[in-house]
Amino acid sequence: MVKGLVWLIVAYSLSQFYRSCLAVFAPVLKADIGLGADQVSTALGVWFLAFAAMQIPVGWLLDNRSPRKTAAVFLAAGGAGGAMVFAMAQGPWAIYAAMLLIGIGCSPVLMASFYIFARSAPTNRFGTLAGLVVGLGSLGNLAASAPLSWTMSLIGWRGACWALVVATIAIAFALYKFVQDPPILDQSETSSSGGLSAVLKIWPLYPVLAIAGVAYATPAGLRGSWAGGYLSDVYGLGADGIGRVTFFMALSMIVGALAFGPMDRIIRSRKHIVLLGTSLACVCIAWLWAGAGQQSLFMVTVLLVGIGFFGSAFSQIMNHGRTLLPAHLTGRGVTLINLFSIGGVGIFQILTGRVFVSAAVQGTDNLVAYKVVFGLFAVSLCVGCLVYLLSKERDDQG
Incomplete structure (x- = not known):
């Protein structure tokens, strides 16, 4: 479970990064594609709305399908796909679409972690494990500051986005490979409507x-x-x-x-x-x-x-x-x-x-x-x- 926990933390850190990175991208996006401050705010709002809207279908998938596969597939398709759209953006609507996809991609990551802990870990360890994911995963906020700015100075903002595409796919693959699904519920537990x-x-x-x-x-x-x-x-x-x-x-x-x-x-x-x-x-x-x-x-x-x-x-x-x-x-x-x-x-x-x-x-x-x-x-x-x-x-x- 240790390897799985590590990659769940890394995946949540990536989710935190994506919701914080627009502040650093904003100046170059304004200069290159004309994205104004109000449009940056709108793009971040799109991320949160997409993330929130997906919680209901994600909940069903966690209860009825594999949480490991749900998190991995969403992150690879939505997260990496959105970062790819971001890297090729030529105007505000492309940034909106990118943040929409990234919000969808990140939506199951934390809840998949909590679901696995609730079903697999001892009851008195849930808070500790959840706190580790939320606490250490929040380091993604810090990564979306000076480290991102430094990366952009080296390879440009589009280059940084392409690097995020690769990193997101790699993290999604690690979730699929190292995270373990909880035990399947028996008939008595699933019989309730x-x-x-x-x-x-x-x-x-x-x-x-x-x-x-x-x-x-x-x-x-x-x-x-x-x-x-x-x-x-x-x-x-x-x-x-x-x-x-x-x-x-x-x-x-x-x-x-x-x-x-x-x-x-x-x-x-x-x-x-x-x-x-x-x-x-x-x-x-x-x-x-x-x-x-x-x-x-x-x-x-x-x-x-x-x-x-x-x-x-x-x-x-x-x-x-x-x-x-x-x-x-x-x-x-x-x-x-x-x-x-x-x-x-x-x-x-x-x-x-x-x-x-x-x-x-x-x-x-x-x-x-x-x-x-x-x-x-x-x-x-x-x-x-x-x-x-x-x-x-x-x-x-x-």
């Missing part, structure tokens, strides 16, 4: 879906969009200064995922782990909200790092949710949770963008608008925690 509709009838799952919908949206939204603008508009930082602060926040998200993964072997309640982490993240964003514009740059950095670290309990949210699922619905259940998590990021990006524009128009400067955005994140996390308090968990820690 139902699909996604059956998952939606599992009422104890709904508080888990609620916390999944808001928990990742705050650190992802701040790291991906709002931290940079806030540091630039309010604190006057340039690209280097913003890069340093957001690097530490990204690093805290990796460390947080690795720390939360095995925590259920110390704190014997997944629910309490998720509540502890998300509540502390809520405190950090509320603190940022309350003192916006008056805090030192050091304090802002500390709070962003705190949000990144404490907001990284996704593996334990998934760990809690999968315990509520019968074996034959594991694939559709975990992908539904992931749909809420990824979909939550997209919804909050759109929502915070609109309230920011509205507040900026009404206010005298952007500080008021940033405070509204931080307040929205803080309130959503607070409401999510209150709903999650109603959740129940099974005692299967053995």
